[in-house]
Amino acid sequence: MTGPGAIPARAHPFEDGLGRGPANHVALTPASFLARAAAALGENVAVIDGERRLTYAALHARCRRLASALAARGIERLDTVAILAGNTPEMIEAHFAVPMRGAVLNPLNTRLDPATIAFSLDHGEAKALIVDADCAALAGQALARLGRDLLVVAAGGAALPGAVAYEDLLAEGDPDHVPAGPADEWQSLCLLYTSGTTGDPKGAVYSHRGAYLQALGNALAFGLTPDSVYLWTLPMFHCNGWSYPWAIVAAGGTQVCLRKVEPAAIFRLIAAHGVTHLCGAPIVLSMIANAPPEERTPFAHTVRCATGGAAPPSTVLRSMEELGFRVTHLYGATESYGPATMCLAQPDWTELPAEQRYARMARQGAGLATLEAVRVADPASLEPVPQDGVTVGEICLRGNTVMKGYLKNPAATEAALGDGWYRSGDLAVWHADGAVEIKDRAKDIIISGGENISSLEVEEVLTQHPAVMLAAVVAKPDPTWGESPCAFLELKPGAAATAPEILDFCRARLARFKVPRTVLFGPLPKTSTGKIQKFVLRERARGDDPTSA
Known part of the structure; x- marks a missing residue:
């Protein structure tokens, strides 16, 4: 019944009086993992960096100081804080302190060129940039291209004009600062630029909710516990280190920094x-x-x-x-x-x-x-x-x-x-x-004479050769077949092989149409995260006139 005088519909008993409130609903955020770890495991070692050790209590205090100092320096909710650093304690701290402030963390690829770094800073509207000493020269060139002022924080003794030293900034902050957390767990948390092969990079945006759940998924899948000791052989700037800075803290484990x-x-x-x-x-x-x-x-x-x-x-x-x-x-x-x-x-x-x-x-x-x-x-x-x-x-x-x-x-x-x-x-x-x-x-499937050839299948066979360390196979234009497989091989140190030898090896293990028609030797081009740059190899295969086997 509707209209004037209608009797209000009764709420369902599983909804009536069972609303959300501060006691039973809190926005999810990965920053909360650190508070829990500090309270429960405060004297456990959280971070190892050479001879340096940070307990969970110390890490929590430093992150609260950084969040407080950023706020005092004018960093507001949803402002972008970029960081240009390798696998350092400061990078771990940024993964917690910036979300504590409600700002958006933007880890930058340390191996990109100054123009791309400047593009990212401009596109993401960065209000602050934390720079490690190893990246100072790159940051200086990028900032010169950017052409506007922002808060620059120099970590690890980095020398940059007008920058505030990282430890001095922390000294400005309050170790007892209480972060408010995100008002909504859908709030943006991180900005990650993809390393596209053409055009400008795209900036993928993460939420607090997504990062929280991803960290727990990683911890569960990888069997992390307080006894886990995680070595940083993966760049933390790459997908936030696959979300492991948060996952390790969620489990209460120890992170070991490795810069190279x-x-x-x-x-x-x-x-x-x-x-x-x-x-x-x-x-x-x-x-x-x-x-x-x-x-x-x-x-x-x-x-x-x-x-x-x-x-x-x-x-x-x-x-x-x-x-x-x-x-x-x-x-x-x-x-x-x-x-x-x-x-x-x-x-x-x-x-x-x-x-x-x-x-x-x-x-x-x-x-x-x-x-x-x-x-x-x-x-x-x-x-x-x-x-x-x-x-x-x-x-x-x-x-x-x-x-x-x-x-x-x-x-x-x-x-x-x-x-x-x-x-x-x-x-x-x-x-x-x-x-x-x-x-x-x-884009990597090779279509030769109407047959689809998986480059991964051919690469698997090539790497079974005892002299081959890395293999990449791409399509090369072919006047007869349209495309044919072109193999680029990086040999093991001290090893030797010839193109005919490689082809004989492949013929014994692959269908004839899948065997590469061209074999080239030399170092393979790689991205900053270790992936082979097949787009570079495709250009070589199209434009060069290599010796065909």
């Missing part, structure tokens, strides 16, 4: 600190697996190692196991806060022959517990493909751990999210157990 990824340092720190976990791109695993004996410090325990990107070659997986590492394959993107899926080993895998087991381990797996859904879908209809391990489709993701969108780029946001799923552009098959297995990026 070198095998000798990795082995030494593992042995010295009892490192239990680390992450890295496949190139990092390759560096570890191929480290010469004199760079390997022995350790007696097993280290869990997570890797993303293209599946590591079986030869690398075998070597890592022999050295004491247990490798887990992940899949994700900047747009998904880092890892979205994880390869879940099944009990019966231990009974499989080694090569079959490594093939299973190289799958990208099932969604993390905090991801709502993952599917392999027909790119045109977005209907799921059969879970037959054969039909190829596009990986699509949905859930709270997918970005809010791209900053100031509604067209790109619509293209990525407008269909109700995040469209990754990665092509994969779907197995009966729910595991996805990447076959290639859509």
Whole structure:
């Protein structure tokens, strides 16, 4: 009944008088993990940086000081605070202090050129920039291009005109500062610029809610506990270090800083600190697996190692196991806060022959517990493909751990999210157990004489050759077949191989049409996060006149 004099509808008993309030509803934010860790584990070591140690109590106080000082310096809610630094304690502190202020953290890629850094600072409207000493020259050049003033904070003794020293800024802050937290957990938390191959970078925006859930998903999937010791072999500027700065603190573990990824340092720190976990791109695993004996410090325990990107070659997986590492394959993107899926080993895998087991381990797996859904879908209809391990489709993701969108780029946001799923552009098959297995990026599939060739399949065979350390296969224009596979190979130190030898090796293991028609040797171009820059190799394959085998 409606209208004048109508009797109000009765509320449902499960809703009447059961509303939200401060006692039962608090906006989720990853900054809350630090307060809990400091209260429960205050004297535990939170951060190791060389000879320096920070307890959780000290880390919490420093982050509160920084949040307070930023506020006093005029940084308001949703102002952007950029940071240009490697894997340092200051980078960890920024991951908590900036959200405590309600500002937006913008970690910048330390290996980009000054023009791109300046673009990011301008596009993200940064009001402050924290700079580590190792990045001072790069920051100076970028700021000169930017052409406007902002608060510059010099960490680690960085020398920059007009900058305030990081420790001096902390001294201005209140160690008892009580952060208010976000009013809404959908509030923007971080801005991450993607390393696109063409055009300007896109700025993926994260929320407090998404980062909170992603951190818990990581901690659960990777088995983190207060006894965990995590070594930073992954750049923290890359997808917020796959959200592990928050995940380690959520678990109450210890973070070990490493500014430069070198095998000798990795082995030494593992042995010295009892490192239990680390992450890295496949190139990092390759560096570890191929480290010469004199760079390997022995350790007696097993280290869990997570890797993303293209599946590591079986030869690398075998070597890592022999050295004491247990490798887990992940899949994700900047747009998904880092890892979205994880390869879940099944009990019966231990009974499989080694090569079959490594093939299973190289799958990208099932969604993390905090991801709502993952599917392999027909790119045109977005209907799921059969879970037959054969039909190829596009990986699509949905859930709270997918970005809010791209900053100031509604067209790109619509293209990525407008269909109700995040469209990754990665092509994969779907197995009966729910595991996805990447076959290639859509742009990396080679179509030769009407046949689709997976560059990943050819690369896996090439890296089985005893002389090959890294392999990348791209399409080369072919007057007869349209395209043909072109292989770029980086050999192991001291190793030698010829193109005919490589081709004979491939012919014994691949269908004839999949065998590369061109083989080139030399260092492979890589991104700042260790991914091979296939767009550079595609340009070489199109424009150069290499010796064809």
